[in-house]
Amino acid sequence: MALLNLLDASLAFGHVALLDHAAMSLEAGERLGLIGRNGTGKSSLLRILAGLELPDDGSVQVQQNLRRYFVPQEPQFAPGVTVFDAVSEGVAEARDLRARYEAHDSSEDLDALQTRIEALDGWTWEQRVDETLHRLDLAGDRRVDDLSGGMRKRVALAQALVAAPEVLLLDEPTNHLDLDAILWLQELLVAFKGALLVITHDRAFLDAVSTRIIELDRGQIRSYPGSFSAYEATKARELEDEALANARADKMLAQEEIWIRKGVEARRTRSVSRIQRLVQLREQRSARRDVLGRAKLDVATGERSGKIVAELEGVSKAYDGRTIVRDLSLTILRGDKVGLIGPNGAGKTTLLKMLLGQLEPDSGTVKLGTQMQVAYFDQMRGALNPEATLVDTISPGSEWIDSPSGRKHVMSYLGDFLFSPARANSPVKSLSGGERNRLLLARLFAKPANVLVLDEPTNDLDIETLDLLEELLQNYPGTVFLVSHDRRFLDAVITSTLVSEGDGHWREYEGSVEDWLIQSQRAKALAAKTAATQAKAAAAAPAPAPIAAAPVAVAVSAPAVARRKLGYKEQRELDGLPARLEALELEQKQLSELLAGTELYAQGAERIREVQGRFEQIEEELMTLLERWELLSAG
Incomplete structure (x- = not known):
C-alpha cells in the first residue's frame, strides 16, 4: 500500500495552473526525484505532500500515523540557538512529553504519557541526538548563527533524520553544499531506510539516489522508473511522439476546416458525422497542453582578449593567519574553461579575484592580459532590487537591448529567457529562486564580455536551462571561470580543473571533474599500496645484528643513483x-x-x-x- 496518494489535485497561482487534476503515489522504500521547469509548482507540490498546504481541489491520502518530515530550501532556526537544541526540534514531541512526565503534574495521566513516550522512543532522545550529530560531524555546542549555509543545511538534515521519519521530503538539498558534502549526502540518502521525495536539478545526484523520476509538466505529473539517465532517453522519445501526434492532428483539423468551407458551396447538405468530428478536433486543439518554448541563451563575446588572460608566479595569500593560496604558479590562456573545485571556505572567490586583478597577492606576481571585458555572475546576484520590474532590471530606461543576435525589444529578449509579456512588468520578488537565476543570466548576457566568471550559476536552475547553458558555454570562444558543485555541468563545460588540496595548495588537472576524481583516487590507491608493500617488507626484514661501538662515527652520504x-x-x-x-x-x-x-x-x-x-x-x-x-x- 502507498504511504502517500495525491488524488485529482488542482492548484492555481493567478491564471497559471500549477496542478491540473494531477495524481501520484509514494511507496515504502522508494526514492523519487521530482523535476520540472522553474515556477511550475514543485515546491508547492512538496509542501502539499508534507501537509503544510492544501490544494485548491483534490486530496492527499496519508497512511495512518505516518511520520513525514520536510526540509525547505532555506532552513530557518531560532536566533542564538545551539546546534544541539536545533537538532532536538526533530524530537520535540518526545522531549516535551518526557519533561511533562518528569514534572509529575497530578493533572496528567502518567500511564498515557508513558505509553506515548515509549511509542516515540522518547526516554533516550538525547542519545539519539548525540548519535546523529556524531554521524553528521556536527558540534552540538556551536551556535547555528555562526555556521555557513552548507553547515546550516546539514543541521536541518540532522533535525530531519533524528525524527526517524518514514517519509523524507527535501527541497533542493544540494544547494550551498560543496562537492564532498554532496557525495556525503548522496551516500546518506541511498542508505536511508524510509521513503524519499527530493527536488533537485543536480543530475549526477539524481542518477545516484533516485529509483524513480516524477516530472511536473504543464500541470500534470508523469512517472518514469529508474535513474535520471533512463528518464532522459524515455522523455526524448515521448516528446518526439507528442510532436508527431500534434502535427498529424493539426493537419487533419486543417483538412476538415477546408472541407467545411467548400462544402457550403458544393452542396446544401453536409455530413453530420464530419461536422461533429470537426467540433471534436477543435476542442482537442484548444485543450492541448503545448510544450512551452525553449530558452534562447546567447552571449556577446566583445573584443578579442590577449592570448594570455592571467599569469601567476609564486602567488600566496593569507587571511587571519590562514593561508588561502600558497606558492601558486599558473597560466590561463584565451579560450580556457577552468572549473574551481574545493570545499566551502577553501578560498575559491579569493583566487578568482586575484586571477581577475581585483585583489593583490601577499607575495608573488599576477600579470593580466589585455582587452579583458569581464562579466561576473556573483557580483550581480546581490544587485537585484526585489521591488523593480523585470523590464527595469534588464534594461533600465530603455525598451531596446543590443544582443548578440541584433537589436531586440526588451519584451522579446525576456521571452528568450521564458518570461512571458504578461510577467514583464511583475516585480522581481514574485519570481521563484530558479526564475531569479534565469533573470540574472539574462542581465549578464546583455553585456559584451570575453571573460565569464560564473560563481554557482546552476543553483535553482531547471534541467532544461542547465542543458542550454552548457551548450552556450561549450561554444563560447572566450574564457570561462566556473565555480560549481554540479559534477555533470562541470564535466560538460570545463577543459581543466583547479582543485584545492588543503593548506592553501592548489593544483591544476587537465580534463573534467571525472578525470580529476579518477586521477586522485588512483593516486591515493597507489600510495596506499606502496605504503603497505614497504611496511610488509620492513616487517619481514631480519633485525640488524648488534654492532660494537666504534671510537669514531663518520657520516657518509649515500651515492647518487644514476638513472x-x-x-x-x-x-x-x-x-x-x-x-x-x-x-x-x-x-x-x-x-x-x-x-x-x-x-x-x-x-x-x-x-x-x-x-x-x-x-x-x-x-x-x-x-x-x-x-x-x-x-x-x-x-
Whole structure:
C-alpha cells in the first residue's frame, strides 16, 4: 500500500495552473526525484505532500500515523540557538512529553504519557541526538548563527533524520553544499531506510539516489522508473511522439476546416458525422497542453582578449593567519574553461579575484592580459532590487537591448529567457529562486564580455536551462571561470580543473571533474599500496645484528643513483602506455554507462555478471599499468 496518494489535485497561482487534476503515489522504500521547469509548482507540490498546504481541489491520502518530515530550501532556526537544541526540534514531541512526565503534574495521566513516550522512543532522545550529530560531524555546542549555509543545511538534515521519519521530503538539498558534502549526502540518502521525495536539478545526484523520476509538466505529473539517465532517453522519445501526434492532428483539423468551407458551396447538405468530428478536433486543439518554448541563451563575446588572460608566479595569500593560496604558479590562456573545485571556505572567490586583478597577492606576481571585458555572475546576484520590474532590471530606461543576435525589444529578449509579456512588468520578488537565476543570466548576457566568471550559476536552475547553458558555454570562444558543485555541468563545460588540496595548495588537472576524481583516487590507491608493500617488507626484514661501538662515527652520504637508460623494448612499452590507458578508460566509461542504464538489466543475470566482472578487471589492469608507467618513468 502507498504511504502517500495525491488524488485529482488542482492548484492555481493567478491564471497559471500549477496542478491540473494531477495524481501520484509514494511507496515504502522508494526514492523519487521530482523535476520540472522553474515556477511550475514543485515546491508547492512538496509542501502539499508534507501537509503544510492544501490544494485548491483534490486530496492527499496519508497512511495512518505516518511520520513525514520536510526540509525547505532555506532552513530557518531560532536566533542564538545551539546546534544541539536545533537538532532536538526533530524530537520535540518526545522531549516535551518526557519533561511533562518528569514534572509529575497530578493533572496528567502518567500511564498515557508513558505509553506515548515509549511509542516515540522518547526516554533516550538525547542519545539519539548525540548519535546523529556524531554521524553528521556536527558540534552540538556551536551556535547555528555562526555556521555557513552548507553547515546550516546539514543541521536541518540532522533535525530531519533524528525524527526517524518514514517519509523524507527535501527541497533542493544540494544547494550551498560543496562537492564532498554532496557525495556525503548522496551516500546518506541511498542508505536511508524510509521513503524519499527530493527536488533537485543536480543530475549526477539524481542518477545516484533516485529509483524513480516524477516530472511536473504543464500541470500534470508523469512517472518514469529508474535513474535520471533512463528518464532522459524515455522523455526524448515521448516528446518526439507528442510532436508527431500534434502535427498529424493539426493537419487533419486543417483538412476538415477546408472541407467545411467548400462544402457550403458544393452542396446544401453536409455530413453530420464530419461536422461533429470537426467540433471534436477543435476542442482537442484548444485543450492541448503545448510544450512551452525553449530558452534562447546567447552571449556577446566583445573584443578579442590577449592570448594570455592571467599569469601567476609564486602567488600566496593569507587571511587571519590562514593561508588561502600558497606558492601558486599558473597560466590561463584565451579560450580556457577552468572549473574551481574545493570545499566551502577553501578560498575559491579569493583566487578568482586575484586571477581577475581585483585583489593583490601577499607575495608573488599576477600579470593580466589585455582587452579583458569581464562579466561576473556573483557580483550581480546581490544587485537585484526585489521591488523593480523585470523590464527595469534588464534594461533600465530603455525598451531596446543590443544582443548578440541584433537589436531586440526588451519584451522579446525576456521571452528568450521564458518570461512571458504578461510577467514583464511583475516585480522581481514574485519570481521563484530558479526564475531569479534565469533573470540574472539574462542581465549578464546583455553585456559584451570575453571573460565569464560564473560563481554557482546552476543553483535553482531547471534541467532544461542547465542543458542550454552548457551548450552556450561549450561554444563560447572566450574564457570561462566556473565555480560549481554540479559534477555533470562541470564535466560538460570545463577543459581543466583547479582543485584545492588543503593548506592553501592548489593544483591544476587537465580534463573534467571525472578525470580529476579518477586521477586522485588512483593516486591515493597507489600510495596506499606502496605504503603497505614497504611496511610488509620492513616487517619481514631480519633485525640488524648488534654492532660494537666504534671510537669514531663518520657520516657518509649515500651515492647518487644514476638513472638507468631504458632498453629499446622498454622505451617502446613506455611510449605505448598512454594509448593503452586511454583505451581502457574509454571501455570502462562505456561499461559504467551500461551499468547505470536500464537496457542491461533486461538481458539476464549472466550478462550483468559479465559486464560487472569486466568493469572490475579493467580497474585492476589500470592499476597495474600505472605502476608499470611509474617504474619505467623512474628508469
